[in-house]
Amino acid sequence: MHTEERSNAWKCALGEGLFGTGMGFVAALTVLPLLLKSLGASDFQVGLGGSIAMAGWGLLQPVSVLLLGGRRRTKRFLVPWSFSFAVPTYLAMAAAVYLLGRGQPRLCSALFLALFAVRVLGGGATIPFWFDWQAVVFRQGIRGRVIGMMAGASALGFSASALAAGVVQRALPFPLNYSCLFLISVCFFMVALSLFWSVREPDSMSGLYYALQPRELMGRFGRSLGSPNFRNYMIGRALLALGGGAVVFYSLHFRSPEGGGLPEDLIIKLGIVLALSQAAASYLLGRIGDRVGHKTGVVVGAVAQFASVAVVFLGAGPVACALSFVLLGISGSAAWVSHQNMLFETCPHESRVAHITLSTIVLQPFFFLVPMATGWMMDNLPNRTAGIGIMLVPSLLGAAWLAWVVQEPRTVELLPPEARRARAA
Numbered sequence: 001m002h003t004e005e006r007s008n009a010w011k012c013a014l015g016e017g018l019f020g021t022g023m024g025f026v027a028a029l030t031v032l033p034l035l036l037k038s039l040g041a042s043d044f045q046v047g048l049g050g051s052i053a054m055a056g057w058g059l060l061q062p063v064s065v066l067l068l069g070g071r072r073r074t075k076r077f078l079v080p081w082s083f084s085f086a087v088p089t090y091l092a093m094a095a096a097v098y099l100l101g102r103g104q105p106r107l108c109s110a111l112f113l114a115l116f117a118v119r120v121l122g123g124g125a126t127i128p129f130w131f132d133w134q135a136v137v138f139r140q141g142i143r144g145r146v147i148g149m150m151a152g153a154s155a156l157g158f159s160a161s162a163l164a165a166g167v168v169q170r171a172l173p174f175p176l177n178y179s180c181l182f183l184i185s186v187c188f189f190m191v192a193l194s195l196f197w198s199v200r201e202p203d204s205m206s207g208l209y210y211a212l213q214p215r216e217l218m219g220r221f222g223r224s225l226g227s228p229n230f231r232n233y234m235i236g237r238a239l240l241a242l243g244g245g246a247v248v249f250y251s252l253h254f255r256s257p258e259g260g261g262l263p264e265d266l267i268i269k270l271g272i273v274l275a276l277s278q279a280a281a282s283y284l285l286g287r288i289g290d291r292v293g294h295k296t297g298v299v300v301g302a303v304a305q306f307a308s309v310a311v312v313f314l315g316a317g318p319v320a321c322a323l324s325f326v327l328l329g330i331s332g333s334a335a336w337v338s339h340q341n342m343l344f345e346t347c348p349h350e351s352r353v354a355h356i357t358l359s360t361i362v363l364q365p366f367f368f369l370v371p372m373a374t375g376w377m378m379d380n381l382p383n384r385t386a387g388i389g390i391m392l393v394p395s396l397l398g399a400a401w402l403a404w405v406v407q408e409p410r411t412v413e414l415l416p417p418e419a420r421r422a423r424a425a
Helices: 003-022 031-038 043-059 061-068 074-098 107-126 127-137 138-170 175-197 214-225 226-253 265-293 295-314 317-345 354-379 386-388 392-404 417-424
Strands: none
Touching: 003 127, 003 138, 003 175, 003 265, 031 043, 031 061, 031 107, 031 175, 031 226, 031 265, 043 061, 043 107, 043 214, 043 226, 043 265, 043 354, 061 354, 074 107, 074 127, 074 175, 107 386, 107 417, 127 138, 127 317, 127 417, 138 175, 138 265, 138 317, 175 354, 214 226, 214 295, 214 354, 226 317, 226 354, 226 386, 226 392, 265 295, 295 317, 295 386, 317 354, 354 386, 386 392
16 A cells, blocks of 8 residues: 555554444444334334344435445545534434333434434445445455444444443433433544544545436446346345344343343344454455455355354353354455455446445345234244244355355456446546
């Protein structure tokens, strides 16, 4: 990396680290399910919260590409947009939990889910533009390492805040404890976004940008779907999404007698190992991907997901909880680093934004419906352990499909010469 690339890489890594710290205080797999259960929510409502957390980020992306894709989006647009959907909603959730958590828990859980949906759907609307921004700021030869640094820093921040969140949750009475977690998150979000604002963008950001019209956008979707390797990759991702419905219920499983009856604050604190394993794996997978291609990291992550679900199904107690989180962290690092780069490199045309948006359109129904369906299934089974065991099947099929059917994109010629020149520009 040259000096400016190195400076931008560290700013982005520190920004993601602080943003991850904020996210860790209200972690979707530990804090949010426990909060909803404290409000008397059903497993279906917990599953709905998981659906929002897993799939809500992508639901508005097709609309946003059409409405906001008229020009290349830079930090001057992306940072204020992210601030608008992260800070006010978290402040409102803190107020709702504090004011309604004891007196009107059912109203509080409904209002909380609505606010959480606004935060996730609105914040996720610009993800294709953020991804494209990263792809322009960082060239392909270093992109895997930089995204690995960002994911690793986010995980380290998440791990520290997961430990602190357990302390806050135990030290303060309900609902003050959960309200404070949201307020602390807001502080970290604001500092993180200021760092992204300080990134120096390349001159190409202000260069000529051709906005796709709706008809052209549909044409790019068709070209992406016309790539056999991309279609196979989407099938593998969909299978993993079917198996991933189990992860929303890890915390509830380990809190139950079948999972060892662990106290809530211990489960939240054990979330630190998830983030630490993600931090350790992120840079490694990014560097390996830069050298040999990112399919390796995709397969590693898929196998880790299967192993994590297997540990929850077969184990109980703090050791099993920690091990399942370690494996989930490795899977999460692959989902961020390896899968993001796979999307970049499976694009068969010049519009990464259209390609990323199409992947969202294909996968979001799985991400959204699977956690709710899993919650409904668990409400109608003798115990959650049986439902988690069912999730082993699609997880194993997804890992096998990605390993043996999907090709490494760098071995497949995707772009004609003129499209390669357009992308490079």
